[in-house]
Amino acid sequence: MLTRDSPDRVPPRPFPTYDELSYEDCLTNHLLPNTPFLLSSKTTATWPCTAWRLPHTEAGPSRPNLDALRKYGRHVVPVANTLQREFSEFERDEQALSEVLDLWAGGKGEGLYVKDWHIFEEIEKEGGAAVSVYTVPKCLRDDWLNPPFDEGARSHAHSPETIDNTLGDFRFCYLGPRGTFTPLHRDVYGSYSWSANVVGRKLWWFFPPDQLERVKDSRGELVFDVREMEEEGGGIKVVQEEGEVIFVPSGWHHQVVNLDFCISINHNFFSSPTLPRVFDAMVAAQHRVEESIADILPMIKQRLGEGGPWREEWVEEVQALLERDAGWGWRGFWKTVRRNVKNPPGGIYSPPTSMRNEVVASVIARYKQLQEWDILHDAREDVLQVERCVA
Numbered sequence: 001m002l003t004r005d006s007p008d009r010v011p012p013r014p015f016p017t018y019d020e021l022s023y024e025d026c027l028t029n030h031l032l033p034n035t036p037f038l039l040s041s042k043t044t045a046t047w048p049c050t051a052w053r054l055p056h057t058e059a060g061p062s063r064p065n066l067d068a069l070r071k072y073g074r075h076v077v078p079v080a081n082t083l084q085r086e087f088s089e090f091e092r093d094e095q096a097l098s099e100v101l102d103l104w105a106g107g108k109g110e111g112l113y114v115k116d117w118h119i120f121e122e123i124e125k126e127g128g129a130a131v132s133v134y135t136v137p138k139c140l141r142d143d144w145l146n147p148p149f150d151e152g153a154r155s156h157a158h159s160p161e162t163i164d165n166t167l168g169d170f171r172f173c174y175l176g177p178r179g180t181f182t183p184l185h186r187d188v189y190g191s192y193s194w195s196a197n198v199v200g201r202k203l204w205w206f207f208p209p210d211q212l213e214r215v216k217d218s219r220g221e222l223v224f225d226v227r228e229m230e231e232e233g234g235g236i237k238v239v240q241e242e243g244e245v246i247f248v249p250s251g252w253h254h255q256v257v258n259l260d261f262c263i264s265i266n267h268n269f270f271s272s273p274t275l276p277r278v279f280d281a282m283v284a285a286q287h288r289v290e291e292s293i294a295d296i297l298p299m300i301k302q303r304l305g306e307g308g309p310w311r312e313e314w315v316e317e318v319q320a321l322l323e324r325d326a327g328w329g330w331r332g333f334w335k336t337v338r339r340n341v342k343n344p345p346g347g348i349y350s351p352p353t354s355m356r357n358e359v360v361a362s363v364i365a366r367y368k369q370l371q372e373w374d375i376l377h378d379a380r381e382d383v384l385q386v387e388r389c390v391a
């Protein structure tokens with residue numbers, strides 16, 4: 001299978017690669033138009049986690065320094081078996097990292113892929129700081145989903161605002177041998193993501209939102225592995241070299257195959273430039289929930305009577321399911337916006353305040369068209385606070 005992924009069959013880079021990218025250029029050329037880019041390996045050259053690489057003796061990719069990860073061996077990590085598909089995912093398990101490292105050290109665990117390891121949350125819980133591993137590139141610091149990146153941190157002091165993070169932590173580490181892969185998907189909440197290759201090279205296929213026709217099966221469902229499709233479904237192919245950072249736009253489907261033993265660090269994130277897309281993703285998720293429980297609406301109406309508070313009960317029912325299935329509902333959305341508008345995490349690496357305010361105000365105006373604005377009183381309180389901040 002991997003011969004088909006040979007990088008020499010990949011056409012020239014379809015996206016720009018920057019040694020340096022100012023926040024202003026990133027905003028104008030990528031965050032707002034929602035287009036991909038790469039940052040060259042200069043970006044990560046001084047990251048402490050480059051110690052996770054052992055130089056290869058000949059020209060070629062590095063090998064992983066698995067011993068350097070032993071200090072995190074007690075972390076319990078999610079492990080996907082990429083040789084064992086289970087419906088639209090892989091068989092998944094949780095294991096101590098040390099056990100997985102032992103398997104690899106013994107030449108076993110060929111298809112195992114440690115995915116979504118919350119390494120930084122774990123390090124911070126133990127009193128350490130993320131900066132002991134990596135540095136968030138400046139142009140990607142306006143991140144409303146994760147704890148603010150603190151370049152000067154020696155340890156991570158949990159501020160009340162950080163604890164108030166309704167959604168949790170979307171900073172991950174991935175590691176796995178050559179051939180392990182992540183199937184076709186798009187990221188949660190309409191978020192952007194970025195991924196830095198600390199060790200090895202990855203092959204990516206990108207599909208802009210309007211170019212998914214060729215990766216659907218006969219039932220109209222998206223395929224699991226684009227390599228099964230003719231011409232790989234026409235995806236835009238990019239080899240991400242060791243040390244490079246790749247930016248994935250909001251709503252773009254992508255698939256990733258590790259061409260070597262790879263270790264990467266990535267974030268899902270959003271901020272005001274993509275807030276309207278995150279809003280759209282929430283509306284779409286809500287519609288899906290509403291459709292899935294449409295049969296209980298007549299029963300609620302009958303029980304509470306046409307003049308009764310059936311609308312309130314229905315809205316609460318939908319929010320509860322949305323929170324369970326999607327991880328958040330409107331309450332979480334507005335709490336997140338409020339926190340980030342009050343304490344902007346990106347500092348000078350953020351859009352001009354007037355631009356941010358305009359975007360947030362436009363999203364408030366759209367929310368006010370929804371019945372949740374009238375019914376969810378606690379969310380309304382957050383919206384009013386946000387409105388005052390952006391007025």
Ligand SMILES: O=C(O)CCC(=O)C(=O)O
Pocket residue numbers: 174181182187193194195202248254256257264266
């Ligand atoms: O590296 C991988 O296997 C998947 C990464 C990914 O899908 C992402 O960063 O959004």
